[in-house]
Amino acid sequence: MAILIKGGRVIDPARNLDGRQDILIEGEKITTLAANLEAPAGARVIDAGGMIVTPxxxxxxxxxxxxxxxxxxxxxxxxxxxxxxxxxxxxxxxxxxxxxxxxxxxxxxxxxxxxxxxxxxxxxxxxxxxxxxxxxxxxxxxxxxxxxxxxxxxxxxxxxxxxxxxxxxxxxxxxxxxxxxxxxxxxxxxxxxxxxxxxxxxxxxxxxxxxxxxxxxxxxxxxxxxxxxxxxxxxxxxxxxxxxxxxxxxxxxxxxxxxxxxxxxxxxxxxxxxxxxxxxxxxxxxxxxxxxxxxxxxxxxxxxxxxxxxxxxxxxxxxxxxxxxxxxxxxxxxxxxxxxxxxxxxxxxxxxxxxxxxxxxxxNIPGGSLVPGGVADVTIIDPDMEKEVDVNEFYSRGHNSPLQGRKLKGWPVLTIVGGRVVMENGKIIEE
CATH class of the missing domain: 3.20.20.140 (Metal-dependent hydrolases)
Incomplete structure (x- = not known):
């Protein structure tokens, strides 16, 4: 399934890019970065307004x-x-x-x-x-x-x-x-x-x-x-x-x-x-x-x-x-x-x-940039999301964090690996 990420603030330091862009992902690759892209038929559209979109x-x-x-x-x-x-x-x-x-x-x-x-x-x-x-x-x-x-x-x-x-x-x-x-x-x-x-x-x-x-x-x-x-x-x-x-x-x-x-x-x-x-x-x-x-x-x-x-x-x-x-x-x-x-x-x-x-x-590994034709690895961060750290909700088996109960702001809300959404709103998406 194609994925269109719309309206986010795209920050890609490798390309000196910082601005509002849409990103089209088809298969395992990024195909297009541009403003106001139209979604292909059957594509999932992700509204990234107010979000930080990064490699x-x-x-x-x-x-x-x-x-x-x-x-x-x-x-x-x-x-x-x-x-x-x-x-x-x-x-x-x-x-x-x-x-x-x-x-x-x-x-x-x-x-x-x-x-x-x-x-x-x-x-x-x-x-x-x-x-x-x-x-x-x-x-x-x-x-x-x-x-x-x-x-x-x-x-x-x-x-x-x-x-x-x-x-x-x-x-x-x-x-x-x-x-x-x-x-x-x-x-x-x-x-x-x-x-x-x-x-x-x-x-x-x-x-x-x-x-x-x-x-x-x-x-x-x-x-x-x-x-x-x-x-x-x-x-x-x-x-x-x-x-x-x-x-x-x-x-x-x-x-x-x-x-x-x-x-x-x-x-x-x-x-x-x-x-x-x-x-x-x-x-x-x-x-x-x-x-x-x-x-x-x-x-x-x-x-x-x-x-x-x-x-x-x-x-x-x-x-x-x-x-x-x-x-x-x-x-x-x-x-x-x-x-x-x-x-x-x-x-x-x-x-x-x-x-x-x-x-x-x-x-010397793939990734690190949102380049058309490159691997579709993308992270979306909500800079305004604030919540308490709860080690009991960690996916890690380790709970050894001194941040338990502390309020932090700016949480990742979407993780895409090779064109597949693997995390959304803090929950792992299993195949």
């Missing part, structure tokens, strides 16, 4: 947990969470069981996504065998199987020589190396950001330097090798400064920030809610402002959720013993709209670029 949003950093940790999330549940959040594609990290360090696991994820997923799934292969940081994985095999990047995310690569080799080998296949920047010795089994709040709460702190030392090291290695480095979940003002300096020198580096590091501070930990326990930790307001300013300036390229679901029983423990991570797919857009776009810290164009054109470019 399908891409989240380049999620944890789908399958294979091995299906009690936390599955490819089926995680992709439905993505669609509910307005995302048409996700890149999933390699810390599964077995680890995605072989072609067979990459093939499994892709096939499982084909059978049970509702959005596009792009696997990220492991940087090192078993995520042990000792020997690089078979990067060529991972690339041939369909991995779009390599990363040991969740664990830092402490051995600088291993990281150097990974950057060199990944360069041969034009794959980005996604770095989890953390010095384990400096982190010292900390639980939250090292600072005033940690002192008041009596919780072991993780200093900003634990991130910044590794950011500096990996930028130096990227400059040495000419490899493509992507910094995951940048969270400190010091990391931003190092990133800017490296960009000025021409280092091949891109970076992402999460909605929670862009919008939330370590003050939330005062509740001892284990959903606030993330790695890197929530930072003070100064760091949050610096990261948001770097995103607005284009020094940080991407907003990525780092969606990290856990079973309820895993998080329902003392703060010391809870695993790191919070869910983010279903709240990413309204959190950014509420905390960054509406207050004027970020424009719609900047936010959408960080969810579309930039991740598509970094991962």
């Amino acid at each position: 399908g949003l891409i989240d380049m950093h999620v944890h789908l947990r399958e294979p091995g940790y299906e009690q936390k999330e599955t490819i089926a549940s995680g992709t439905r969470a993505a669609a509910a959040g307005g995302f048409t594609a996700v890149a999933c990290m390699a810390n599964t069981n077995p680890v995605a360090d072989s072609a067979s696991v990459i093939y499994f994820i892709k096939e499982k996504a084909r059978q049970e997923g509702v959005v596009r799934v792009y696997p990220v292969g492991a940087l090192s065998k078993g995520l042990e940081g000792k020997e690089i994985a078979e990067i060529g095999d991972l690339a041939a199987a369909g991995a779009v990047a390599i990363s040991d995310d969740g664990r830092p690569v402490m051995n600088a020589l291993v990281m150097r080799h990974a950057l060199e080998y990944a360069k041969m296949f034009n794959l980005p190396v996604i770095s989890h920047c953390e010095d384990e010795a400096l982190a010292n089994d900390g639980l939250m950001h090292e600072g005033l709040v940690a002192t008041i709460l009596g919780l072991r702190g993780i200093p900003a330097a634990a991130e910044e030392v590794m950011v500096a090291r990996d930028l130096i290695l990227a400059e040495l090798t000419g490899g493509r480095l992507h910094l995951a979940h940048v969270s400190t003002a010091g990391s931003v400064r190092l990133l800017k300096e490296a960009r000025a020198r021409g280092v091949r580096v891109t970076a992402e920030a999460t909605p929670h590091h862009l919008c939330l501070t370590d003050m939330l930990v005062e509740s001892y809610d284990t959903s606030t326990k993330v790695n890197p930790p929530l930072r003070p307001a100064g760091d949050v402002a610096a990261v948001a300013a770097a995103l607005a300036a284009g020094d940080i390229d991407v907003i990525a959720s780092d969606h990290a679901p856990h079973a309820d029983e895993d998080k329902d423990v003392e703060y010391d013993y809870a695993p790191f991570g919070m869910v983010g797919l279903e709240t990413a857009v309204p959190l950014v709209v509420t905390e960054l776009i509406l207050p004027g810290k970020l424009t719609w164009q900047q936010a959408i670029k960080s969810w579309t054109a930039n991740p598509a470019r970094i991962l």
Whole structure:
């Protein structure tokens, strides 16, 4: 069935497009963008008046947990969470069981996504065998199987020589190396950001330097090798400064920030809610402002959720013993709209670029633009819709969100993947 999206504000940063347009979708492709299009016979007409219409949003950093940790999330549940959040594609990290360090696991994820997923799934292969940081994985095999990047995310690569080799080998296949920047010795089994709040709460702190030392090291290695480095979940003002300096020198580096590091501070930990326990930790307001300013300036390229679901029983423990991570797919857009776009810290164009054109470019995947003849992946956002976050309504198996009960504005209301509506008004549309 053809679909005509009428009267929306179409924002496509890849084409420098921001204005009222109609979009005609036929089959799996976009066929026409123009004003005042007429609907073909039998087409579904979607009134997008007052709505923001964008290329399908891409989240380049999620944890789908399958294979091995299906009690936390599955490819089926995680992709439905993505669609509910307005995302048409996700890149999933390699810390599964077995680890995605072989072609067979990459093939499994892709096939499982084909059978049970509702959005596009792009696997990220492991940087090192078993995520042990000792020997690089078979990067060529991972690339041939369909991995779009390599990363040991969740664990830092402490051995600088291993990281150097990974950057060199990944360069041969034009794959980005996604770095989890953390010095384990400096982190010292900390639980939250090292600072005033940690002192008041009596919780072991993780200093900003634990991130910044590794950011500096990996930028130096990227400059040495000419490899493509992507910094995951940048969270400190010091990391931003190092990133800017490296960009000025021409280092091949891109970076992402999460909605929670862009919008939330370590003050939330005062509740001892284990959903606030993330790695890197929530930072003070100064760091949050610096990261948001770097995103607005284009020094940080991407907003990525780092969606990290856990079973309820895993998080329902003392703060010391809870695993790191919070869910983010279903709240990413309204959190950014509420905390960054509406207050004027970020424009719609900047936010959408960080969810579309930039991740598509970094991962070299389809989408990211509403171009005639291109894939019909489209997201529609109602900028005026306001509702409370209810984790019990999440499609994700993980409920570990500190946003429970919070009113947010600017929710996705329609997700189209390959010309098929997969989410409408918050409900997944099953075939």
